[in-house]
Amino acid sequence: MKVYLFILSLFCCSISFAQSSVSGTVTDSNGLPVSGASVSVVGESTGTITDSDGKFSLSTSQMPPFSVQVTNIGFTAQTIQVTSPSQKLAVSLQEEETKLNEIVISASRTPERIKESPVTIERMGIKDIKKSASPTFYDGLENLKEVQMNTSSMSFKSINTRGFATIANTRFMQLVDGMDNSSPLLNFVLGNMIGMSEIDVQSVELLPGASSALYGANAFNGILFMNSKSPFDYQGISAYAKYGSTNQKAAGANEYADYGVRVAHTFSKYFAAKANVAFMHGTDWYATDYRDLSNPGADRSFYNYNGVNVYGDEASTNIKAVAGKMLAAGVITPAQFTVFDAILPNYKVSRTGYNEVDLTDNKVRNAKVDYSLHLRPFGNADFEIIFQSKFGFGNAVYQGANRYYLNNFNMQQHKIEFKGKNFFLRGYTTTEDGGKSYDMLFTGLNVNRQWKSDAVWFGQYAATYVTSTLGGATPDQAHANARNVADTGRLIPGTAAFMKAFNRVISDPNVLSGSKLVDNSRIYHSDVNYNFRDLIKFAEIQVGGSYRQYQLNSHGRIYTDAAGPIYYDEYGMYTQFQKKFMEDRLKLVGSLRYDKSQNFDGNYSPRVSAVYSAGAEKNHTFRGSFQTGFRNPSTQDQYIGFNVGSAVLIGSAPDNLTRYSEVLPVNTAIGQALAGGENVTLTGLNAYNNSYTAASVTQFSELAASDPIAASALLRKSNASNVKPETVKAFDLGYRGQIKNFSFDINAYYNIYNDFLGNLNVIAPYYGTVVDSPNPLGGAADPGAQTLHALQNDNYRVYQLYTNTDIEIKSLGFGVGVTRKIAGNFELGANYNYAQFDFDQAKDPSFEAGFNTPKHRVKGSIGNDRLFKNFGFNVSARWSSEYLWQSGFADGTIDAATVVDAQINYSLPQLKSVFKLGAANLGGKEYRQVIGPGLIGQQYFISWTVNP
Known part of the structure; x- marks a missing residue:
């Protein structure tokens, strides 16, 4: 037995x-x-x-x-x-004429063919990267339908979809292997600075529009997924090297290099590991826009010149008021004051500033290092444990309210993830260090003050103007003489004295004397998702959730965290139901998410969608969806307290308003009497509760001298409320299909925004009580009339507030994409996007919606990856119409632009190599995408990529 x-x-x-x-x-x-x-x-x-x-x-x-x-x-x-x-x-394998069967994951958090996606989705894979004519795969994303790229620096490019574009795009999310790539301090993505090396990219997926139902508050206007290659699937040593030249009229021709190595190995069916190193360096696009921000057509001889890319000229004062300060300081006698007061003009004069190209080394660098360890305890992909670390270092120029040089800036992310066939659980932390970064505006201001204080400079200017006028000079001649005398001793860029002062300023975080940006902020984040498809058969059901904590730590330089870090948290949970009917031709999907942020009420985000596949091969799919999205105010919206010179940025969290304060000197004896002293202390409460809209003050100033009664009637109290979440109702329709060898992708959307978040510029007087249409005849005892005196004597502070508009904003658009393969393996592609928005500016004249998006965009490409043996090529072109750019830094018109990129490549199978020769902006006409950064010129490169 x-x-x-x-x-x-x-x-x-x-x-x-x-x-x-x-x-x-x-x-x-x-x-x-x-x-x-x-x-x-x-x-x-x-x-x-x-x-x-x-x-x-x-x-x-x-x-x-x-x-x-x-x-x-x-x-x-x-x-x-x-x-x-x-x-x-x-x-x-036979090549198919359509991309309808490509597999995507992001749209529903589960694998599905792209034609079955319930929402619009764009994708870039390994093959697309190989044929791209752009210098990097990230640049190549600009050729996708719906994508708008905004370039702040060669290494810092911001992706946007469906309008309301900014450099600091807090409405757009970017995930790299599931990790949010946003800066903890700034709350937006810094391009690909800590993203992914080109040779490690498995796929890139883009969801335009609201995705809050599955991905939470920050996925308000779109989300980008970058997924890397697994070392279990892609082994060996890969490498690439690019070398070339950038060409710009302002900067000339400069060398450019980009290279990287990937090493991956599967030690057994249980364990694999990989590491990536990539480095790029070159010369950034020089920013040389010297147009005056407030006086179009004015040049540097203008008395109150403030150039777009000039810093230090923001220091300005009413030159007539200088006489009173000189009298109070004992510099002039009462008799001299009478002469000064009679001669000096009643308008502002600014100091002579420094060009941006003199305040940076204009070099761009970016290094990325990452490694990951992959453990499969059961020897298969059904369960995997991943530990991953990513590091990004570099230089770039970031533009917000000012221009900031991110110098030796670094970010790092560390993740541990458990994932299986039907679930994942991940946790990660993001940490950043500002390095030697600095604010270029305060650099210009304080380098000037290193050799001569503002009081001395304006005093010399006023005295020389009076002396020249008494000597018979015209006003223009008097101003020229005054500036020459006041600028005596000015530090000249490039000299040892200038560099000594410059280095002292950029290493000092005190805005009164320096410009250094200090930042040691971090994020802690966790995600979980489970799919019940193997347990529940009648439908596919998923549940998930997330938790995040911010630790803001700018040491009081940017946020009101001088006394210690600010902690702030938020969480969310969601579920999704998906089922197919009618022989799998009809798919219905419903999602619901709840999110709660520390300072705001919870918010529900539902999404319902339907996909119908028609035709014998189910190759004609029609989709429609409705969802609501929301965006919590960012940490900047709530906790910033940032003096940018011309204004103070104040977040509206209730405890933030009292934490920010500053002591300011009061002009004139009468002003000091009304303020109760030579100095006054203002807090964020003054900004939100006792201020006029900047637009109404501008109107008042233009009319005050000739008709003070009519002018005062134009003043309006700001009535700014604390920020609250903005919401959107998003409708999306689409079609994907193939007709006579043409593959079509058509979509249309309509969005309705409520409580739209934006900026409001206000002016808070040092004394008095702000009211609508104050009475100019009220006398010194009238609090409203006191504010008029403050406005007319420069006794006020400018603030930029974060608030919501009560006006409903609507946007709509549609896109059409067409691809076709023709004889000889040629592939043609073209797409068109239309976008517009509806906002009644007259109902809220001080609010800037900042749509910042061209109404028309056209993109096209032609390529053949087997033109003849081992040779391939690709040419892509894009055109966009002109549009208005609005931001806290500068407003202006972005001109229409046409850009052509091209490349040819040669494969050498014996060396497992691909050589590529490419050019970006082949036509050579320089163009801009944002008001402030430099014009974008040409970029030529040759590359060598080796894959095992």
Whole structure:
């Protein structure tokens, strides 16, 4: 009996551990190997990916006969019958004419074909990166439908979709391997500075528009997913090197280099690891816009000149008021004051500033380092543990209310993730350090003050103006003489004296004497998701949630955190229901998310969508969705307390208003009497509760001298409320399909925004009580009349507030994308986007919505990756119409622009190499995407990429 049981157990074991081994090669129609093709056993999760030679090998517990499916993006799937336990396969994939079958994950948090996506989605894969004519894959995203790129610096480019574009795009989210790439301090993405190396990119997916139902508050206007290659699937040493030149009229021709290495190895079926290093350096686009911000057409001889890319000229004063200060300081006698007061003009004069190109080294650098360890305890992809660290270092120019040089700025992210077939659980932290970053406006101001104080400079200016006028000079001659005398001793850029003062200023975080930006902020974040598809069969149901804590730590330089870090948290949870009907032709999806932020009420975000697949092959899909989205005010909106010179940025969290305060000197004896002293202390409460709108003060100032009664009637109290979340109702319709070898992707959207978040400029007088239309005849005892005196004597402070508009804002747009392959493997593509918004500015004249988006955009490309043996090429072109740019830094018109990029490439299979010669902006006409940064010129490069 024991012998029988022993023999039986051996038999059972042999059955339990019997395996089939399948190997082979995958090629295309020309017999060339296809790398990265997915090979899986039908009905199982068992699978693998082909290597660079198109080879694969996998094992399964199934015994023949069974089927293996081979798929790859851009090819028709092949299913092969396996009849032998050790069968070798030779699979030839045929290229398909459509991308409808590409697999995406982001739209529904579950794998699905792109044609079945319930919302609009764009995708870039490995093949698209290879054929891109742009200098980097991230630059190449600009050629996707719906994408608008805003360039602040060569290494800092901001992606936007569906309007309301900014450099500091807090309405757009970017996830790299599931980690939010946003800066903890600034709450927006710094381009690809801590993103991903080009040779490690598996795929990029873009969801334009609101995605709050699944991804929370920050996914308000779009979300970008960058997914890296697994070391289990892509092994070996990969490397790339790019070298070329940037060309710009202002900067000339300069060298540019970008190179990186990826090392990945599978030590066993249980453990794999990878590491990436990438470095880019070059010369940034010089910012040389010397137009005056407030006086169009004025040049540097203008008395109150304030150039766009000139800093230090923000120090200005009413030159007539200088006489009173000189009298109070004992510099002039009462008799001299009478002469000064009679001669000095009643308008502002500014100091001579420094150009931006003199306040930076104009070099751009970016280094990215990352590594990850991958553990599969059961030897398959059903359960994997990942530890990943990412580091980003570099220089770039960021533009917000001012221009900031991010010098040796660095960010790092560390993640641990548990993921399986139906779930993931991840936690990560993001930390940043401002390095030697500095504010260029305060650099200019304080370098000037290193050699001569504002009081002395304006005093010399006033005295020389009076002396010149008494000597018979015209006003223009008197101003020129006054500036020459006041500028005596000015530090000259490039000299040792200038560099000594410059280095002292940029290392000092005190805005009264320095310009250094201090930042050691961090984020702690966790996500969880579970899909019940293997437990619940009648529908696919998912649940998930997230938690985040901010730790703001600018040491009082940017936020009101001088006494210690500010802690702020938020959390959310969601569920999604998905089911197919009508022989899988109709898919219905419903999602609901709840989010709660520390300072605001909770918010629900529902989404409902339907996808119908028509046609015999289900290749005509129609989709429609409705969802609500919301955006919590960012940490800047709530906790900033940032003196930018010309204004103070004040966040509206209740405790923030009292934490920010400053002591300011009061002009004139009467003003000091009304204020109760020579100085006055203002807090954020003055900004929000006792201020006029800046627009009404401008109107008042233009009319005050000629008709003070009519002028005062124009003044309006700001009535700014504390910020609250903004919301959107988003309607989306779309079609994807193929008609006579043409692949179409059409979408349209309509958005309704309420409580739209934006900025409001206000002016708070040092004394008096702000009211609508104060009475100029009220006398010194009238609090309203006191504010008029303050406005007329420069006794006020300018603030930029974060608030909501009560006016409903609407935006709509549509896009059409068409691709087709023609004879000889040529691929043609074109897309068009239309965008507009509706905002009644007359109802809220002080509010800037900042749509910042061209109404018309056209993009097109033609390429052939097998033009002839081993040669390929691609040409892409894009055009956008002119549009208005509005921001806290500067407003202006962005001109229409046409840009052509082109590349040719040569593959050398023996060396597993691809060589590429490319040019961005081949036509050479410089263009801008934002008011403030430099014009974008040409970029030429040659690259060598090696993949195992």
